[in-house]
Amino acid sequence: MIEAVLPQASLLKKIIEAIKELVDEANFDFSETGIRLQAMDKSHIALSFLHLRNDGFSEYRCDRSQTLGINLNSFSKVLKCAANDDQVQIKATDKAEKLAISFESTAKDRVSEFSLKLMDIDIDSVDVPEMDYQATVTMNSQDFARTIRDMMTLGDAITIDATKQGVRFSTDGDDGSGSILLKHGKRIDEDSKAPTTVEITEPVSHSLALKYLANFAKAAPLSDTVTINLIEDAPVMFEFKISDMGHIRFYLAPQIEDDNE
């Protein structure tokens, strides 16, 4: 028996919107301590991890560990039926064939109940070791989304250079080339948005396919900031915190740069 309640449907909406760009179907692993999800995109290039701790829910119960295979487009359609402020409850019996999702309006005058077919999804799980990254960039998540969108108007790939001075995003396309430098650490006042910061042991530079980053940027509504973690010869990791209850992480392998044009 699984039962989990969130006070605001908007959070669950944002989480599903962030993942469904990368993958159509995913396994949600419920355990006593919370929910985990791991998903590889269709082209097996980008990997996403979701972790939601039990203490972040207003109610959480999971009698025994259970994996629920869910079609994310169907889940997203059902969540569109919730107002942002609705309380949302998800529920499944042991060996359930369906997931029960219900919404209740704050005035309690509207109660919606939905039922989603569960599915068996065959996925190999991947172990991603924790790493000591050489550079960690923290920046405003909307600026991140905006930078990705800007770079996409010009090119297909983006190079991320992290140095002590800041982080530079650059691209090259048929119309021209461009770079955007966000300087390290200038917070103007308390009310302003978080500054860009770069913690670094060694400068790192990686080139990445923009189309995946555009998908990652869909997670921007979940968090004010995103951290970009870079290290030589390993995938770049993008992390969006989910309030106090967890995070969503995306991993993307750098492109091998081809110097012959």
Place this chain on the structure above:
Amino acid sequence: MIEAVLPQASLLKKIIEAIKELVDEANFDFSETGIRLQAMDKSHIALSFLHLRNDGFSEYRCDRSQTLGINLNSFSKVLKCAANDDQVQIKATDKAEKLAISFESTAKDRVSEFSLKLMDIDIDSVDVPEMDYQATVTMNSQDFARTIRDMMTLGDAITIDATKQGVRFSTDGDDGSGSILLKHGKRIDEDSKAPTTVEITEPVSHSLALKYLANFAKAAPLSDTVTINLIEDAPVMFEFKISDMGHIRFYLAPQIEDDNE
């Protein structure tokens, strides 16, 4: 000679937008007491009635009863040329071949004049008897529009169940099934929107094609509330009041439920 003036073009815009989803061309019957329109949708399943009383116009004159056949898309295009606050006047001579439509801005610095070709439309009129409905649901019209939109993401048909507890809308589709219950009669305070109320002599349940309801929902901007009137073995009637001057009513025959799946 026909002449009718409304102080705000926005009202006429909303009326035409509500009807033009169902039918391309319609006969407007002008008489001394006001304007009536009856229109059957192209598939002959949904019926719409419009009634605007003469006393709702700031000026109204109709020397003799006259029927004007109007292409609603053309009418809608002309109305788009009016600002919402413009005064609108429609005018036709006896045996007119054209309808004259004029707009005047509140500052009177802009006067627009349009002329629409009238057409002969051959329509059989249908008599719909007034009925003692078994259940009358009154609800916020935006909530109605939202509910229809939500249900359409999942299914093609909607079941409306009216009971003393409230009204339940439910649907069933490939992605899953769902229901939304709006409870009877909980007004929170004076400023809040009108509560859902159900007046009932006997519980009624009908299944309806969602695509027609989506068209009816286009009338939501006309009125804060919609009433849904249900009775066994007869079409469901949806009524939107038009301020103090009339109403628009939609009739839709229930689907015969097919229990073999």
Place this chain on the structure above:
Amino acid sequence: MIEAVLPQASLLKKIIEAIKELVDEANFDFSETGIRLQAMDKSHIALSFLHLRNDGFSEYRCDRSQTLGINLNSFSKVLKCAANDDQVQIKATDKAEKLAISFESTAKDRVSEFSLKLMDIDIDSVDVPEMDYQATVTMNSQDFARTIRDMMTLGDAITIDATKQGVRFSTDGDDGSGSILLKHGKRIDEDSKAPTTVEITEPVSHSLALKYLANFAKAAPLSDTVTINLIEDAPVMFEFKISDMGHIRFYLAPQIEDDNE
């Protein structure tokens, strides 16, 4: 060596948006006194002129006159990467093959640098003599854009009649016909938008293709007002002032009205 700085990227964005509807590539002529551009649309019917005086820039330097051929779609893409309040600098060396464009945020925490390929564009320049127009209509530029959009829902051509009473725009289409009269000179109060005014020596009437006017209307964000200048047997001229630094002018030859239908 060319170097020009504008304190707000939004102005340059609006200028390029206004021109790029008419022409894909254009020559920007830089001289000591400022920038000029002349462009003929692809069908050789509409002509546009841009003039930006050197004193309108916060910094301006042009060592020797130089013509830079620029693809306007590429330029527009690059400008989309600037925030409206960013300072923008454009820079080119003598015989440059690339134009350097850079943006700096007001907080100076973000610096973007782009490079656009320059091109050789073979354009015959046209001399348009200054004329003593018979009628000059000044009107709110948003009202102009709105009128053009309204007329386009009905017809392909627009007739502009300037008289002492005001300016009348009219069109004729399959759905019906229409005209919009903007009366001369009624300013209601200081805060209200500029009134329509008509200065006239002789009434003039011209018929013009709406699709070009729709392109000209893209310049409306540049200026609160537009002036329409008319004279018998010559193109109509539409002028949008660009704050205190110049203007953009569009010329369009009237259609020969065909009285045989």
